[in-house]
Amino acid sequence: MALLFTSALACSVLFSSCLGSFTLSRRMLEWNNSIGNKYINEAVFIAFNVVLVYPLVFVADLIVLNSIEFWSGVNPASADIGTTKTIDTKDGIYTVETQANGYHIQKAGEAESIDLTFDASDKSWSVESGGESSKLFRFEGEDKVVMYLPDGKEMPVELSQAGIYAFRQTASRLYMANR
DSSP states (O other), X not given: OHHHHHHHHHHHHHTHHHHOOOHHHHHHHHHHHHSSSHHHHHHHHHHHHHTTHHHHHHXXXXXXXXXXXXXXXXXXXXXXXXXXXXXXXXXXXXEEEEETTEEEEEETTOOXXXXXXXXXXXXXXXXXXXXXXXXXXXXXSSSEEEEXXXXXXXXXXXSSHHHHHHHHHHHHHHHHHTO
């Protein structure tokens, strides 16, 4: 899945006039690269792939945002924080709200939506969808994060090469078990 996502992002740069700008996916990756040192960035990248944040963002870009951009000429993910746009497409009406902590996209007439939320009180990131919220990870000081695994367990991850390697092994096992 990560290979597919990376390939699609590479193609979007080469063929941006045909495929759309993939603004939300690019912003997500830019944010990921800016949150800390290389160990934090890698831990977040792996976690967001395991809990399907990156694949969902990619699909939202591919199917919704880039289609809107193709037909209207404007990608709603490039809007300023606090703005809400309603976009009428042949596939339905979408409301896209740009928030300080991410994006909220909702199709008119459907209850499902997806939000990524940062909670400053405990320094954690969560994904919210279908009325359910799942914590992804929280920062613990400068050299450790606690990753919330899909099976409900917590895994402290030292932000070092060894810590990231251990988390990658655990994430790979969980991903393969959920296939």
